[in-house]
Amino acid sequence: MHELSFDGVKKYMNEALVLKDVSFQLSEGEKVGIIGQNGSGKTTVLKLIAGILKLKHCEGYPYAPVPPGYDEGWVKITKGSTCSYLEQIPEYTEGVKVINVLNMAFKEVYSIEKEMRELEEKMKELIDSDLEKSLKQYSYLMELYEVNTTLQVM
Structure with a gap:
């Protein structure tokens, strides 16, 4: 079954024809790339997919x-599928510093790290089953931290 399909898509942006008769299907587990010259409609395809x-x-x-200027075709996404889109040229509010933007990429990692530090402090005073539960939680957080830091580097 196809997770995503474009069926004869013709797309106008204002009065300019951007896509003409674009058709393809993607199935679960497939990995694809979109290549083409600047202005060929790659971003338009991705924005249609993301909604x-x-x-x-x-x-x-x-x-x-x-009539001329109206779109044609269909973009179909299987119910339950999710799509995300990352802007090529993101816009930030005035005054946002580069370091803040860079730190946004590590927000989840910082959150996990903070939770680990708080748990470390808490474990200093725990004993027996409470300590055991906290150690299991800490182990889980450590795995989560390692996965997230590995993904950030890739």
Whole structure:
């Protein structure tokens, strides 16, 4: 079963034709890349997948004649599938420093690290089963931390 399909997609941005008759299907587990020259519509395809852009069909589509400037085709995503999109050129509010933007990438890692430090302090005073529970939690956090720091480096 296809997780994602483009079926004869024709997309206008204002009056400029950006995509013409784009069709493809992706199945679960497939890994793909989109390549092409600047201005060929790669970002438009990704924004349609993520739902940031929508197809603007004319009234009565697909049975009515399609006037110029209206989109055609279908983007279908299987129910339960999730899509994300990372802006090529993100916009930040005025005054945001580069270090703040860089730290955003490690927000989850910092959160896990903070929780580990708090647990370390707490374990200094625990004994028996309470200490055992905390050690298990700490072990879990350590694994989570290692996975997240490995993913950040990749």
